[in-house]
Amino acid sequence: MEEKEFEELEALLEQNKFTVLHSLLKEMNPVDIADFLGSIDEKYLVVTFRILPKDISADVFSYMDSDSQENIVRSITDSELHRLVEDMYIDDTVDFLEDVPANVVTRVLKATDPKTRETINRFLNYAEDTAGSIMTTEMVQLHTHLNASEAIEQIRKTGIDKETIYTCYCIDEKRHLVGILDLKDLLLCEPNTKLTDIMDDDKQIISVTTHDDQETVADLARKYDLLSVPVTDSENRLVGIITIDDIVDIIEEENTEDFEKMALLSPSDDTYLKTGVFKMSKNRIIWLVILMISATLTAQIISKKEMLLADFAFLISAMPMLMGTGGNAGSQVSTLIIRGLALGELKIRDYFRIVFKEIRVALCCATVLAVLNFLRLMIVGGGDYLQYFVVSAAMFLTVLIANVIGCTLPILARLVKLDPALMAGPLLSTIVDAATLSIYFAIAQFVLMR
Amino acid sequence: MEEKEFEELEALLEQNKFTVLHSLLKEMNPVDIADFLGSIDEKYLVVTFRILPKDISADVFSYMDSDSQENIVRSITDSELHRLVEDMYIDDTVDFLEDVPANVVTRVLKATDPKTRETINRFLNYAEDTAGSIMTTEMVQLHTHLNASEAIEQIRKTGIDKETIYTCYCIDEKRHLVGILDLKDLLLCEPNTKLTDIMDDDKQIISVTTHDDQETVADLARKYDLLSVPVTDSENRLVGIITIDDIVDIIEEENTEDFEKMALLSPSDDTYLKTGVFKMSKNRIIWLVILMISATLTAQIISKKEMLLADFAFLISAMPMLMGTGGNAGSQVSTLIIRGLALGELKIRDYFRIVFKEIRVALCCATVLAVLNFLRLMIVGGGDYLQYFVVSAAMFLTVLIANVIGCTLPILARLVKLDPALMAGPLLSTIVDAATLSIYFAIAQFVLMR
Numbered sequence: 055m056e057e058k059e060f061e062e063l064e065a066l067l068e069q070n071k072f073t074v075l076h077s078l079l080k081e082m083n084p085v086d087i088a089d090f091l092g093s094i095d096e097k098y099l100v101v102t103f104r105i106l107p108k109d110i111s112a113d114v115f116s117y118m119d120s121d122s123q124e125n126i127v128r129s130i131t132d133s134e135l136h137r138l139v140e141d142m143y144i145d146d147t148v149d150f151l152e153d154v155p156a157n158v159v160t161r162v163l164k165a166t167d168p169k170t171r172e173t174i175n176r177f178l179n180y181a182e183d184t185a186g187s188i189m190t191t192e193m194v195q196l197h198t199h200l201n202a203s204e205a206i207e208q209i210r211k212t213g214i215d216k217e218t219i220y221t222c223y224c225i226d227e228k229r230h231l232v233g234i235l236d237l238k239d240l241l242l243c244e245p246n247t248k249l250t251d252i253m254d255d256d257k258q259i260i261s262v263t264t265h266d267d268q269e270t271v272a273d274l275a276r277k278y279d280l281l282s283v284p285v286t287d288s289e290n291r292l293v294g295i296i297t298i299d300d301i302v303d304i305i306e307e308e309n310t311e312d313f314e315k316m317a318l319l320s321p322s323d324d325t326y327l328k329t330g331v332f333k334m335s336k337n338r339i340i341w342l343v344i345l346m347i348s349a350t351l352t353a354q355i356i357s358k359k360e361m362l363l364a365d366f367a368f369l370i371s372a373m374p375m376l377m378g379t380g381g382n383a384g385s386q387v388s389t390l391i392i393r394g395l396a397l398g399e400l401k402i403r404d405y406f407r408i409v410f411k412e413i414r415v416a417l418c419c420a421t422v423l424a425v426l427n428f429l430r431l432m433i434v435g436g437g438d439y440l441q442y443f444v445v446s447a448a449m450f451l452t453v454l455i456a457n458v459i460g461c462t463l464p465i466l467a468r469l470v471k472l473d474p475a476l477m478a479g480p481l482l483s484t485i486v487d488a489a490t491l492s493i494y495f496a497i498a499q500f501v502l503m504r
Numbered sequence: 505m506e507e508k509e510f511e512e513l514e515a516l517l518e519q520n521k522f523t524v525l526h527s528l529l530k531e532m533n534p535v536d537i538a539d540f541l542g543s544i545d546e547k548y549l550v551v552t553f554r555i556l557p558k559d560i561s562a563d564v565f566s567y568m569d570s571d572s573q574e575n576i577v578r579s580i581t582d583s584e585l586h587r588l589v590e591d592m593y594i595d596d597t598v599d600f601l602e603d604v605p606a607n608v609v610t611r612v613l614k615a616t617d618p619k620t621r622e623t624i625n626r627f628l629n630y631a632e633d634t635a636g637s638i639m640t641t642e643m644v645q646l647h648t649h650l651n652a653s654e655a656i657e658q659i660r661k662t663g664i665d666k667e668t669i670y671t672c673y674c675i676d677e678k679r680h681l682v683g684i685l686d687l688k689d690l691l692l693c694e695p696n697t698k699l700t701d702i703m704d705d706d707k708q709i710i711s712v713t714t715h716d717d718q719e720t721v722a723d724l725a726r727k728y729d730l731l732s733v734p735v736t737d738s739e740n741r742l743v744g745i746i747t748i749d750d751i752v753d754i755i756e757e758e759n760t761e762d763f764e765k766m767a768l769l770s771p772s773d774d775t776y777l778k779t780g781v782f783k784m785s786k787n788r789i790i791w792l793v794i795l796m797i798s799a800t801l802t803a804q805i806i807s808k809k810e811m812l813l814a815d816f817a818f819l820i821s822a823m824p825m826l827m828g829t830g831g832n833a834g835s836q837v838s839t840l841i842i843r844g845l846a847l848g849e850l851k852i853r854d855y856f857r858i859v860f861k862e863i864r865v866a867l868c869c870a871t872v873l874a875v876l877n878f879l880r881l882m883i884v885g886g887g888d889y890l891q892y893f894v895v896s897a898a899m900f901l902t903v904l905i906a907n908v909i910g911c912t913l914p915i916l917a918r919l920v921k922l923d924p925a926l927m928a929g930p931l932l933s934t935i936v937d938a939a940t941l942s943i944y945f946a947i948a949q950f951v952l953m954r
Contacts (some may be wrong), residue, residue, distance in 0.1 A: 082708070083708055083728060085727055085728050085729075206691075209691065210691060210692060213688060213691065213692050219688055219691070220670045220687070220731075237670070237687070238663060241656075241659065241660060241663065241669070242660060242663050242664055258531060258532070258533055260533070275752070276752050276753075277535055278535050279535075279752075281670075298731070298748055298752075302726050302748075302751075302752065302755065303726075305752065305755055305756070306726065306847065309759045310843055310847070312763075313762075313763075313839055313842075313843050314840075314843075316763075316766075319836050319839065319840065325844070326840055326841070326844045326858070327850070327857065327858075327861075331861060331864045331868065334861070334865050335865050335868035335869050338865070338869055339872055339873075343872065343873065343876055345828060345829065345832055346825060346828070346829050346876070346877060346880075346899075347876075347880060350825070350884055352821075352824040352825065352828075354884075356821040356823075356824070360817040360821075367810040370806055370810070370820055371802075371803040371804075371806040371810075372803060373806075373823065373824070374802040374803065374806070374823070374827060374937050375796060375800070375803055378795060378796070378933060378934060379795065379796050381831075381930070382791070382795055382933075385929060385930055386768065386769050386788050389763055389769065390764075390769065390776055391776070392763075394775065394776045397756065399775045399776060399777070400776055400777070404777065407777065411777075411781060411784070414781045415781050415784050415785050418781065418782065418785035418789070419785050419789050422793065423789075423793065426793055426796070426797075427796060430797060434800055434803070434804075479930070480831070480832045480835055480929070483828060483831065483832075484828060487828065491824070
């Protein structure tokens with residue numbers, strides 16, 4: 055939806071043309087309505103929410119940002135709140151409750167049925183980012199003694215409340231998950247086929263437990279092209295499912311986390327514009343300080359060579375270029391390795407193949423860079439050929455070392471169960487800088503001060 | 505599946521125990537079978553593929569890597585190839601054909617029915633990464649004059665060949681896309697309900713055209729929680745759909761591309777271990793050279809200040825630390841902005857709000873860093889208090905400037921239709937380095953050389 059359309063809709067609000075607005079909203083997608091509600095003046099929020107068609111208001115509410123959700127909950131009556139929560143899927147309710155103040159949570163729980171309340175409370179107790187905390191209980195459960203037409207009949211009767219009916223879960227009397235069934239197979243087989251004949255069973259069941267990390271859920275769904283992943287408790291009893299729309303969100307969340315870690319930012323759940331200045335500063339300052347203090351190392355390396363630098367002032371001017379190239383080459387390598395590890399394309403056991411490949415790639419890149427650098431220095435001038443040679447030789451070795459460090463650090467991190475994403479640009483550059491300067495001064499001393 | 509299980513399966517192959525192997529493979533997930541086929545000795549590949557249950561071999565083939573696919577196609581008979589291609593979904597066939605040599609493509613096309621061949625040829629002509637190149641034609645199309653039970657009957661008859669039956673597309677006599685229908689609604693309504701009464705129509709239809717970028721497809725599916733996205737031609741006729749499993753792959757592909765661009769790597773479609781050394785070097789060398797040459801700027805800045813640096817050698821030792829901190833602060837900001845733009849959370853029009861926030865965040869971070877840096881220098885020693893002050897003041901201004909540059913560059917890139925991901929760590933550091941050194945030397949000259 056375009057901003058212009060939103061403005062037209064808001065104009066209707068200002069003119070109190072609620073009937074026209076109602077009929078326009080009825081035609082809109084709930085996601086767009088939620089966007090619209092997030093864009094309008096706060097004073098119109100509750101009145102607009104109230105004129106939404108009843109069958110979509112819970113859906114719209116699920117898509118709204120948490121500030122607007124909170125505003126609405128504070129303004130509607132207990133009975134409106136009761137109906138809203140009963141109409142929402144459990145996983146959306148839990149999502150919403152995780153982001154609002156405790157007094158709002160209390161009010162929502164008070165307004166719900168005891169059974170719903172119990173479920174919500176159980177969900178809120180699962181650790182953040184576990185399968186339990188993101189699952190929903192609205193799945194289709196079929197007993198194994200049914201046949202296909204009985205199963206379809208049951209889905210027809212109860213399906214309206216389910217978050218998905220496209221993957222059905224077969225359970226025995228003790229609610230153990232014993233089979234998985236696509237609605238497609240159910241619909242396309244003979245009506246009197248037994249479920250046990252068409253369901254995937256035993257080894258083919260792909261499931262997670264409530265305590266598994268959400269990343270595991272996303273990896274399984276991506277690898278096996280699943281529309282939903284079943285969640286079981288420690289005794290293999292089916293307790294919930296995670297649907298593909300939430301899995302897509304998890305994938306983006308995990309990617310965002312990797313992007314943030316690679317820039318050494320503490321992960322943040324809020325969007326950029328919603329995060330406060332102090333929280334944002336806090337997310338950034340720790341690593342900035344750590345890296346600044348680590349740079350003491352490079353300063354020490356330099357201060358020991360002050361005599362050398364005073365004699366050959368030209369060498370100073372090449373320092374940033376050398377450190378920059380080393381950092382850039384290292385970042386390229388570590389990014390590839392971090393991504394390969396995250397997508398499961400690379401494993402720890404591939405390390406030696408990786409290093410061997412990186413050394414060969416480095417030899418190619420380093421040769422090109424060293425030659426071009428020598429030519430560049432000849433054109434720009436400022437020193438003599440022996441000094442240009444020193445800089446170019448250091449460049450060659452820097453790229454070589456940067457590539458080896460760049461592929462080693464992420465794999466080392468995985469080995470000691472740290473997130474490889476931490477070993478990206480910034481941290482790597484600090485380490486490569488020290489190596490670069492040591493090599494540079496060693497070569498300079500050897501060549502120039504004999 | 506564990507590596508150990510694969511080894512057990514391969515042992516069966518070596519012992520020619522094909523019947524046992526067949527019965528074990530029958531129980532496995534096609535994705536795992538494809539993994540297994542990728543792990544075994546090449547000489548067993550075709551024989552193992554041939555003993556697969558017929559109903560899953562096309563599925564397994566779709567999940568295999570392109571080298572193994574090529575090996576199999578080269579070894580099987582024309583009639584086997586014919587059946588294989590007819591059993592595969594069009595989008596999987598196109599994926600496979602895009603990665604193999606021309607002579608294999610010719611052989612596959614020869615072995616297929618004229619109608620399939622025509623479709624494949626049309627798909628191969630769509631530009632890479634467009635909706636047309638990734639869609640499939642196996643969707644459920646329902647004419648609007650049907651009622652619910654007639655529609656279900658049609659799905660029962662034709663559904664077996666469709667990639668998904670869970671979202672159905674309603675068309676008029678001219679094949680125009682006029683409505684979208686969830687199977688759920690179809691199944692749960694009264695049997696004699698008209699499709700036009702339950703389908704989403706008009707404004708609610710979310711679709712793309714064949715020439716739209718795959719990123720658009722992924723964004724829509726993510727935003728609206730779609731299980732599949734319909735693709736139309738320029739006259740709004742339905743020509744295909746893109747299903748959620750492919751959309752998940754697109755999301756990961758687009759993320760990988762962003763990761764690569766942020767490290768200034770030319771994007772590569774192959775996995776790390778499959779990319780050759782020269783291709784990999786080529787992907788990296790261009791930006792390394794460009795950045796190395798750009799560093800001439802910093803070298804020039806330094807060489808003009810050689811006198812200053814010769815007099816105050818301590819200043820040299822702080823250079824890497826200042827440039828490092830500037831680069832790190834800038835990377836943190838640009839990562840947040842790049843990700844915000846990619847997920848649609850930030851827009852160009854938010855620029856002034858972003859800059860205002862970044863300045864405030866920078867003031868917090870810069871103050872902490874400058875104070876800690878002063879203390880650090882007091883402890884480490886090497887210069888006098890006036891010099892420490894120069895370094896700390898330069899640190900303060902560097903962080904401030906780095907934050908402003910870090911949020912400006914990605915938005916500027918978006919404004920001129922470049923990918924904001926290019927404006928990450930490496931490119932940013934090179935620009936921030938020059939600014940940092942200029943500030944540093946200006947302050948040093950002003951304070952120390954009066």
